[in-house]
Amino acid sequence: MLTVRERTPSATLPAEDCSIVTRGLTKRFRSGQVAVDALDLAVPRGSVFGFLGPNGSGKTTTIRMLLGLVAPTGGAWELLGTPMPGGTAAVLSRVGALVEGPAFYPYLSGEANLRRYDAADPAADPRTASARIGLALDRVGLAAAARKRYRAYSLGMRQRLAIAAALLGPRELLILDEPTNGLDPQGTREVRGLIKEIAAGGTTVFVSSHLLAEVEQMCSHIAVMRTGRLVAQGPIAGLRAGEAVRIRVETPDLAEAAAVLAASGLAQVRTGDGEVSAELGADAPERICAALVAGGVAVRGLAVQRPSLEDVFVGLTGEGFDVNG
């Protein structure tokens, strides 16, 4: 089942098993806008954690707070078991991050750009820099464009370079803010594959997206944001198990069909245009079918529907995920 907000997730999972823990994390901007409101996140170690929400729901602000770029106005957080922001210097070397899109020096090559960020990390060994940079470029498929100036990179190449920057060292946690933004479907698939590969190596991946479909397949856990508030979080398997399965009957005999479904003990009977549907629960669809036929209903079609996660999220967030802001 989804963990609803009232149940603190940190109570369900010991903090030491989490790569990210936040307690009541809040950001009220000077404009007065509360971008993130009392966020309680628990990101288990080794998970691929989808951080979902429509545009403007506070995902990037949360990530900025996690990385110490923006000071929270309330609450506390830990990264890799270390209380922040005190542990920033010690912890962030082990965290790779992509925040709100790529940002590089346009007049430098991709390789020189990565070298620049590597030089900023006090824990990075300069002797292995070239090897690590080469490997990171290779992993995102930019080895051939390493010497090209960033200015000449396409949007997709820029996004890949940002992911390469997050992979410069051995990372225990990757925080990726909308990593598939600006990528074509092929690029999106490649990034998904890369994330799966990284996660298989034991790295926790925290990935935000406003597009459920883009992260759904690779996530083990998800959290859903709506206007700065967490509306749900938990393992994705639990989420699927909690969905209500419905049975849908296509028929001209709407009233009779609805009566039969209700009489069979099904809840949430709804009559639509040429169809009647109800929550199937644990009932066998063939039993309902037999009951319908026995009740004289002309059954033109019968389907068992497992609502998509998309439907669940539309309900939770009040919006579709494909809205672009």
Place this chain on the structure above:
Amino acid sequence: MSTVSGQETVSIGTGAAPLPRARAVGALRAWLRLLGSEVGLTLRRPRNIAMLAVLALVPVLIGVALRTFGGPDETDGGPSVFGQVTGNGLFLTFAALSILVQLLLPVAVAVVAGDSVAGEAGLGTLRYLLAAPAGRTRLLGVKYANAVVFCLAAVAAVALSSLLAGVLLFPAGPITLLSGGTIPLLDGVLRIGVVVLYVTAGMAALAAVALAFSTMTEAAVGAIASTVGLVVVVQVLGVIPQLSVFQPYLLTHWWNGFDGVLRDPMATGEMGQGLLVFAAYIAVFGSIAWARFTGKDITC
């Protein structure tokens, strides 16, 4: 467990003493690596190279002009460095620095130091540097150190090109000082070195002001324009007789205060006061920059 061989003690590292020291050495190496990256970025940037080239070109132009049209008449005042240039090429360095320190050098320094934090914020690279994690105090320190390196590079560019042009265009030899005595050529070059360091210190004080402005905006142009505007306003205030009581507190008032090196013995009083003022500006504006940068939300 201490062993006689020095190599062994390092690798065993049983005592607590070597560890913090090794950590300090590592931290210093990492700091220097970031400074190297910063300096490389600054000195490879076409805009900055162009500024250094212009700075190096001006003394040549001054030299050619003095050679073509002759020095100024000395009837209207006492001895001036300009009047001396045609007699001794080494004076071109003093002449060029005293002109360029008024505006062109400050502009170049304002561009680099004003851009240092705001430019990264505007590009968005600041968030990635801090997430690396560069550390805010550490990054600001490196940014300032880089600005000082650029100050030195700019002043040295002027001095070297002046020296070269001076020696090529005019006779060079023992220097007749403003106070009348004569010092050998090599001594003169050493005194030029003193002037270079003094002017660099003055520019470093301006760099602290520009750095403070740079932490307050995401538009580098804003920080640069504010700094240059401030320099111009202060220069104007500095020549209003009614405001002369404020002069000792104005940064620009001290930039030119290196005439003392052309006296015998070297008159260091004015330069000493100037250095105190520079240090005060660096302390005040450095603190402002630090307070602003370490408490700032990076939202770009």
